[in-house]
Amino acid sequence: MSDHVLKVVEEEGFGDAGAKSFFKMARVLDCFSRTNGSLSLTQLVEGTGLPRTTIHRIVASLREIGMIDQDGRRGDYRLGLRMFYYGSVVLANLDLNRHAHSHVVSLHQVTGEIVHLHMFDGSHMVCIEREEMGDARNTTLTTIEAAPIHCTSVGKAFLAFQDQRLIRKIVAEEGLAARTVNTLATYDALAENLALIRERGYATDEEENEIGIQCVGAPLRDSRGRVFGSISVSGPTLRMPLSRLSGLSHAVTQTANAISAELGWDPSKKRR
Structure with missing residues (x-):
């Protein structure tokens, strides 16, 4: 999700609160790649520019629906199998x-x-x-x-x-x-x-x-x-x-x- 799109949604007031939350979720998901498959909460904060409390809330929601998984030992996050299902x-x-x-x-x-x-x-x-x-x-x-x-x-x-x-x-x-x-x-x-x-x-x-x-x-x-x-x-x-x-x-x-x-x-x- 581009910075420009998110800025327009947040600053210009287009869309409701649900739409804004969706764009923020997309920004979190965009942080993951083949070379960055596992990320800490701090890295997600740095990658999105969003507040830590916001990131914590977003990843909790994404975990609940299976779009993000969390490593039980390290605590890092990675994309969940539901994302693979959607892609397939x-x-x-x-x-x-x-x-x-x-x-x-x-x-x-x-x-x-x-x-x-x-x-x-x-x-x-x-x-x-x-x-x-x-x-x-x-x-x-x-x-x-x-x-x-x-x-x-x-x-x-x-x-x-x-x-x-x-x-x-x-x-x-x-x-x-x-x-x-x-x-x-x-x-x-x-x-x-x-x-x-x-x-x-x-x-x-x-x-x-x-x-x-x-x-x-x-x-x-x-x-x-x-x-x-x-x-x-x-x-x-x-x-x-x-x-x-x-x-x-x-x-x-x-x-x-x-x-x-x-x-x-x-x-x-x-x-x-």
């Missing part, structure tokens, strides 16, 4: 799953390699469907598979088409960990690669996340042309040398565009 329900009912499934299967049949469909969750790329050896699997309903954003084709295909401020924010928060010797671990190197991705319309992972695995990915767009996710084909480097990555890029990009078109994107009105 949302992902299971996304239009993306319905529109993309046949395209994911088709791309796997054409390439013979693993196909992943990912969405951005605020810090990582989360896999919502995978087609491997003819067996489609919706991973979010069992275990969420997350991919780094700076060193995977799905991550870079998403990142390249975002506002520069968001790119810098993600890099600042998540860092550029060198997963392999090929990882683009500096901002300048990554920025140069993102510019190339914008120019050619697809991204590659040339053993940047895992030695022995190479991938090619393309961005998915919503009806307004905004990139919100990506689709990729990946496989062993022995089967997917650079020459094949280049050849597969056309099929991956076509598939991404077809899914985007079903979601309402007009290819004649391309936007970043």
Whole structure:
């Protein structure tokens, strides 16, 4: 929840007391992330800027409905399983799953390699469907598979088409960990690669996340042309040398565009 929205609600008087409480709860929940999965009451106070008594009241309410759990030994708070349930329900009912499934299967049949469909969750790329050896699997309903954003084709295909401020924010928060010797671990190197991705319309992972695995990915767009996710084909480097990555890029990009078109994107009105 943005500081601006909360300020408007609280200072301009929009909404009733219940609405204001909801926005404050959202601010508390926004403090949690993959890198900050467990937080103390003091950290929540610092992260939200809200009074300690207010935070204490909010986390007590969130605990009661299962949206926050508390570590019995340390006393720290973490998101509860009810949040996972809500997230699973949302992902299971996304239009993306319905529109993309046949395209994911088709791309796997054409390439013979693993196909992943990912969405951005605020810090990582989360896999919502995978087609491997003819067996489609919706991973979010069992275990969420997350991919780094700076060193995977799905991550870079998403990142390249975002506002520069968001790119810098993600890099600042998540860092550029060198997963392999090929990882683009500096901002300048990554920025140069993102510019190339914008120019050619697809991204590659040339053993940047895992030695022995190479991938090619393309961005998915919503009806307004905004990139919100990506689709990729990946496989062993022995089967997917650079020459094949280049050849597969056309099929991956076509598939991404077809899914985007079903979601309402007009290819004649391309936007970043």
